[in-house]
Structures are given as C-alpha cells and as structure tokens.
Amino acid sequence: MIDIKDIRDTARDMLTKGEARAVIGYRRGSRGMLAEPAFITNLEQADELVWDPTCFHNLSLYLVEDRKFLAHLRKTANAPIAIVAKGCDARSIVVLMQEHYFKREDVYIIGVSCEGTGVVDERKLAPLLNGAHATSAAFDGDDFVFTTAEGEKRLPAREVMADRCLECRNPFPKEHNAVFGEDKTGRQLAEPFAALTRFEAQGNSARWDIWSRHFDRCIRCFACRSVCPMCYCDECVVDSISFPVTAETTAEDKANRIRWIERSAVRSENITYLMTRAMHLAGRCTDCGECERACPVNVPIRLLNNKMEREAREKFGYEPGASIGGSSLVASFLDSDPGDFIR
C-alpha cells in the first residue's frame, strides 16, 4: 500500500531543495470523488496531493504541455520537473524521451505502482452504486472503498477497474527516480488484449457494423488527440485548421498545405482520422486508455490502438516504452523481421 505521505514528502523535499521547479501530481477535484491533475509549485500545495483509484489521467501529457509552454515563452527550464507516474504513464514518458522530446535529466519521475489493482472505470462503477453518489475512493488491498451518502461501499477492484488495468502487463513504473508501492509485475487479472480478442471473435460483417456505427457517431471533437501525450505534433496531419505559421514557414508551405481530410464529421473523414491516429500511435501507444475515457460518445478507441500494439508485439516482439535508448518500431529494421507478407 502506498502511503500518500511519502509522495507528499518527496514533493515537498524536491521543491525545498530546488531540485524540481514543479511537481505534477493529482489532487482532489471539485466534482465528487474524482482526482484532477495538479501542478504543485509551493510547499503548502504539496499536502493537496492524493493517490486513489480515480487518478486515471496520464500526467505525461503535462510534460508535453510544459515544454510547449516554455517554447512559447521562449524560456528554458532552470530545473527538472517532477511527475507522479503510474506504469503506463512512465512508459509514455520513456517513449517521449526515446523521441528526444525531452531529456532524461529534465524529468524526475515519482513512480507509483498500481500494485494489484489499477484505476476505476466510472462507467462500470455507476450501476453498482445504485445511483448513489460517491464522494471519495480509496485503495484497500484487492478492493476499492467508495464513500457515498449511504456510507462506505466496498467493491472488489476487478469488478470496477478499467479494462486497460485488468489487461495491464506492467503495472510498475520501471523507469523512475523514486518509486512507491510494491512491484507486482506479472500480476495477471485478465488476458492481455482480452477486450480486443473478444471483439475480434465476432465475424467481419458484425465488426464492420459496429465500427460503422462508431465512425458515424464520432463528432471529431479531438478529445482523444488532446488527451494523448503522443499527439504532440504542432500540426496534425489530419488537421487543416491549426496550421502553425512560424518564422520558418514558407509562403509555399502556406499555399500548398494538404487537406488530407475534410472538416465535416462524416464516416469517411472520421475513419481517415481514427485510422491515421492508430497508425501514428503504432509502437508509441502505451495503452494508458485516456483516449477512450475522454471520448464523449464512447468510441472504443483502445481497440484500434490495441490491435496495433498486439501486431507489434507478436510480429516484431516490440513493447512500446521498454527503453529510452531502444529503437523505435516503425523506423527500425531487423533481418529477423517477418517478411511473409511480401510476395
């Protein structure tokens, strides 16, 4: 069990010694039990830090935001930034470092192990609370304990956990500067890619029917893109609106910008968007599941990303976020790579 005091002490210590200019963590949100991302810069705020089953955000997104913000202000960082990271979040940070987005020494990773559980899926929890409103959530061994107006409600974690956490193979942040909680790597709550396997068990036409419905329903709000730490490009290839104009942008660039997709949120354009995103995340997505959680119309985006992740794992033995110096999936080539698709 992680004692929140340890995380708070570490944050306070880092800030006191000036070893971090800020600590990115979680604090109690304004809405019910949910935690929210927090940017802690002074000692008093350190006591606001929390660690509970609602800490689902992948905070590495804010490392990207921080870099962009500094670039915007034309400033350089004077000290590293500290961040609370779960297993999946830490792997995201590794991928970002692999892509030279920032250096290892720029980030102080306060790892938190999900131990035997993970984070809660609100959509699974709501029916089990019978309409009651939870005001807080806490880890307790293999259970989650929720506080509601009618008192405490104890539920086995695996009944209300997010699918991605059930399927998680590495709940421990291997890359870290400090780490709290037990390393339970190898804990197997569900088969890896269980949701994908279940989905693929259906026939092609049934799957196409389901996807057609989802592609029709996608409103292209880009919440999935906004919440994804890997979607850090200044200009998104599918986006003809946010064209960045910098000192290096030529008149020709401006004139010749390509509209890979139309603005209207119709099936064909939505497919292009979601498929392009899946391809661009191949070998980079660490399955933090934030895209699917953030989706306001419940498009099962994880299935797309999981499909790529499984292909990469089975065909190329590739695990995203395994090492900072490792080669990347799409840019590397080995003689042992399968070539049976070339005829």
Next chain:
Amino acid sequence: MSKKRTGVFVCHCGTNIAATVDVAKVAKEMAGENTVAFTQEYVYMCSEPGQESVVQAIKDNKLDSVVVTCCSPNLHEKTFRDNAQRAGINNFTVEIANIREQCSWVHKDKAKGTEKAIKISRSVVRRVNRNKPMDAIAVPVTRRAMVIGGGIAGIQAAIDIGNAGIEVILVEKQATIGGRMLQLSETFPTLDCAQCVMSPKMVEVNRHPKVKVMTYSEVQEVAGSVGNFRVKVFKRSTFVDPDKCKLCDECTEVCPVVVPNEYEHGLTARRAIYIPYAQAIPASFTLDEDACLGLNPVVCGKCKDVCETGAIDYDIRSQTVTEDVGAIVVATGFDLYDQANIPELGGGKIEDVLDGLQFERLCSASGATHGHVLRPSDHKEPKDVVFIQCVGSRDPAKHCAYCSKICCMYTAKHARLYKKHCPDGRAYIFYIDIRSGGKGYEEFVQRTMEDDDTLYLRGRVSRLYRHNGKVRVHGTDTLTGQNVEIDADMVVLALAMVPSKGTAEIAKTLKIGRDKDLFLAEAHPKLRPVESITGGIYLAGAAQAPKDIPETVAQAGAAAAKVIALLSQATLSRSPLIAKVRRSHCTGCGMCVEACPFIAIRLEGGKAIVNEALCEGCGSCSATCLRAAIDVKNVTQLQVYEMIEACLA
C-alpha cells in the same frame, strides 16, 4: 507560377500495351487535363522515330514538362530524360507513367485496363505539374577499387582493374588467396592441373604494382555510395611477420596443438601455426589465435622460441583499416550444401562418404594422400566408387530448387581421375540428367562413359549405410526400372553449391540484395548480370550463381570492365532527388535517422539534417516521419496527395 505545358506521349509498345489498353483513349483523356498542352501516341515511343517525335514536339509546342506513359521507368526513364535535355528543357521535369508492368501486363479486361491506365497517367500528369527543374549533383570519384574475395573471380577482377592503372585492394578472409580453385586437383574439360594454372595468377596479382592484397581480412563496414565508398576492413593478426618468415617449417614441428585442417576439408590435421598450402600467398605462416594455447610465452611459446628469424611476435595486434574506394567487386564464392541436411545419405556421419571437394583433395598431388586415391577409413585403394549427382540440388521440396550447374561435369571428371589413379577400379555415377552444355563438355562426358567404362545409372539414391566394412548404396536405375544395390568402398556426393558462409553478412554490410536462393542478386537477370542493385557494387563468380571456372573468369572480367568504365569518369552525376527537411515541422524525434539505410541523416540542434552526398532519395525517412517533415524532392507530400486524388477521382 504560370501554368505548366505538359506533353503526354502514349506508347503502344507494339501490342504489349495496346492489346489491353485503349491507347487512343488514354491520349484523349490526358488532352483534357488542365496542364496538358500536347498529346501523342505512337507504336514504339522508345524507337528512334518515336524519340525524335518527342524532341520535336517539345520544341514545336514549347512544352516545359513531359509524361511518357509506357514501360517501367527502370527501362526508359533515362532515355526520355536525355531527350528532354536535347530538346532544351530540364530533364527532371520528365516522368514515366508505367502502364505496362503495372497495368497492361497484369490485366486482361481492356475496358478496365484502359480505365486504370488513365488513372495512372493522370496521377503522373498531376505529379509533373509540381515537379521542379533540377540539376544533377556532380560528385568527384575516388579512383580506387576494392575486390572482396580472393578466389579466381576476385584475383581476375583485381588483375584486370589493376592493368587499367587503377589501384585495387583485394580483401580475402582466409590466410591465403586462391579460394576454391586452389583446392581442386584437375579441371574439366582439359584436365589441366588447377594449381598450375592458378598459381601464376596468384603470383601476378600479388606482385601487381597496383594491387594491394589483404589476406586474413574481412570487410566490416561500408559507408557512402557509388564513386565514394568508405570501407572499414578488419585485418586479423597472423602473429607472423611475412617479411621475416623464411618458411622453414620449424614452428609447426614444435607446435603442440592439433586441429582439423579446414583447407583439406578435415581429411588431415594441422597445427595452430600453419601454412595452408605450399603455394600460399602471402608465403608466410599463420598463427591461429583460436587454436593456440594462448599467445603466452609462459604457457607455451615454443614456436616463438624456435623461430630463428624472429618472425613470430605475439604482440602483433589485429587492426581496422579504412580504405576509400569508388567501386567494389564482390566475389565471395561458394560453399557446399551442408551434408547434415541429408540424413538419408548419412548426414556427413558415414565414413568413406566424401563430398566433391574432399575428393579433389584426395586426387591433388598437394593433398592429404599426395595424389593417391585412398579411402580415409583404412588408407586402402577403393575398388568400387559410387558418385552421386544432384545431392541437394534440383529438390525444391527438401533442399535447393536450382541446378548447381557444374556437378555433371566435375563428377565426370572425378570418375576419370579415379580411373587414372585406379585403373582396375570401377566407377558408378547416379545422375538425373547430364547437363554438359559448354565448349568441349559433351565430348568430355562421352569419353568418360566410353573410354573409362564408367557406369552411368539414371536414378536417385535413397539410402547409404555402413555394411561389412563398405558403404551400401540403395538406388534405382529408372531406365531398367530396377533397384540397384552396390557395396561401395567409397561414395562421393556432388553436393549443391550454396553461397559461401558470410554472404548474408556481406550483403547486409554492402546493402545489396540476395535472390530467392540466397545468392547475391544481379540488377537485371539478362541485361545487368554483373551489377548489384546498389550502384558501384559489382558481382563476380559463384557468389552470384553456380558457375564454372571459365564463366567465373568471364564474369570477373566483365565486372572489372564496369569498374574501369565507372572510375574513368572525373565526376559522377548524382540524382538531385534527395530528401529535404521541413524544419518548421521537424520535432527532432530521430526516427528518420534510425530509418535511413544510408546513414545520411543526423540530428543537429534538435532538427534533422540530410547529408546530400550520402542521401540516395529512397524515401524511407519520408515514409517514417509522422509529421510530414521530410520529403523527397519531386516526390513531395503534396505531389503524393494529388496523385492519390487523381487515382481516386
């Protein structure tokens, strides 16, 4: 930018295209394109009149760009680009739309074929619309060559290149040059002694003022491209100074280590310090570091103590040498197919079952038995010898699909050599067919059958095993339909030729392809048989395909001629179609750096930078970049986008 004036020239290619594509319709459709100012169709665009009409049309119609819809750009892109230059316009505004290989040859339905040809042509017209005029990049040429492999192919190539006054570095992995040919006894069809014809060549190449021979050396790393390669060669230490070594042989007499002699294919043993053959070049002993007790005077040091001239020095280190060359000839030769793959014929474990090269060493005067054919198990003269052809060859189900080409001939030669050594013996040959195409080859085989009374049995052998001190051969004679059982004193297998060990590595190092049988791939099976697919790298000898000595020598000469032609130019023109980074979009993730097979991209100040001298324009970087931040010139994102749009419209 004013509107382009593109000319579209549609080729019938006789009926190659016209039979499946309505060429008139393609021309008519292209005339409707906004930027097209002129269209024409012709039966053979690549013919002299066809080419002239293109030149004339460019001049008459003030065309600034050209699309030729015809065969693959591999064939005639250069032809039409040269024509454009002749007509006074930039050659990089000419593009080929491939409606033959990519359309007419692979389709049957004319209506659909025409529709596809129109889409292909339209997409290229749109692409050309955004092509920029460009000038070829002139790069100076390094007037030196490297030959990898010191067998007959490599030696011949090195001599020929050297004779043209060009410096050559001949790199050989083994301790001596000479390769496989030096291991042979006599050669078909004239039965002249292999070493007698080989050693003058070896001496010539070694003494050649323009050739530097590096034995016991391996190519480690190759950077650069045609005209300018930088090669790192790892030169292993022999721990013997060749200038001081007097070949007195006293070191081998005191060396306590005995290992199988790879130069005799394990028929004899050698010491840790050894010389491969009497004719070895360089004429010097080699200390095998792996076999030696440790290069340590405290442990042994006997060879060093006994060496009067002080040639042996345990402190000579292996070194890596960097050589700049403009062209490379790869002549890495062959190995025999591994007997272990053929358990029914003993898998290499039955005594007195030899492979062809072992038999050569038995017949060779310099071999283990000093030229007497004696069977290894008891050193007695074998009286019944069975030769089996096509072992591992022509067997797509289990082994190699191809014909190893030389086995028919060398098996006939083996039978003759055997009869010469043992006139009272009997030779049997199991064969599938006799393939004796070649000058004097058929006559040679006939003489083997008639003069030497060799029994040719048409059929395969199903099993070999030891039986009463002999090797029992179970086979079939398909001409009589009877099973044959022979108790042989010795069996010789004509094993398939396979690319030499290390071919995979060298192909990877040089970035040249291999074919389905894992031999080095030529650029075109008929028209470019000595060129690899990588510019400036040429192939010679059995590394490219099974072949005999005359063919090997001919190919080596051809490769040398290519090298000489290449290096006769003061500068080479390089394609300007190379990668270009859009700095505004680059995030410096480094994926292109990793993807580039030519090590042409590096990160500097958080952005990718392309080394123009190394970039080959392959587009791997562009395909990898998630941010569309790197493009190949004249194949930009925008062009690709517009081509896709043209195809989907």
